[in-house]
Amino acid sequence: MDVRVPKGLFKRGKGYAVRVAVPNEYQAIIGKKEIVRGLGTQDLAKALVRRKEVLPEILASIGEGSTPEPTVTVVLAVPTVRRTKEGHAVKDTKFTVR
Numbered sequence: 001m002d003v004r005v006p007k008g009l010f011k012r013g014k015g016y017a018v019r020v021a022v023p024n025e026y027q028a029i030i031g032k033k034e035i036v037r038g039l040g041t042q043d044l045a046k047a048l049v050r051r052k053e054v055l056p057e058i059l060a061s062i063g064e065g066s067t068p069e070p071t072v073t074v075v076l077a078v079p080t081v082r083r084t085k086e087g088h089a090v091k092d093t094k095f096t097v098r
Contacts (some may be wrong), residue, residue, distance in 0.1 A: 005044070009051055015039065016047035020058045030062065 008019045016039045022030055035058050039050040080092045 006051065009047060012038065015042050016044065018051050018054055020055070022062055026062055035062070
């Protein structure tokens with residue numbers, strides 16, 4: 001059975017992604033000819049729903065002349081040394097999420 005998917009929706013690896021062409025007048029500002037956003041699902045039905053949610057965000061970001069900033073979680077690992085009651089040095093690592 002041949003399943004037709006809407007324009008701009010495509011399979012990338014195991015999951016689905018959406019591709020939107022950037023108009024010529026915005027390409028110099030954004031620095032891209034197209035914007036590709038992963039939809040985070042391998043299920044076509046879920047991809048179709050998420051496509052409807054993501055497309056307005058992408059089109060709005062093109063109109064603003066910017067691409068949306070990715071969400072970044074930074075985990076800092078800081079090595080520390082503590083002393084036990086007996087005076088022995090113990091190495092620990094503290095993890096901080098920002």
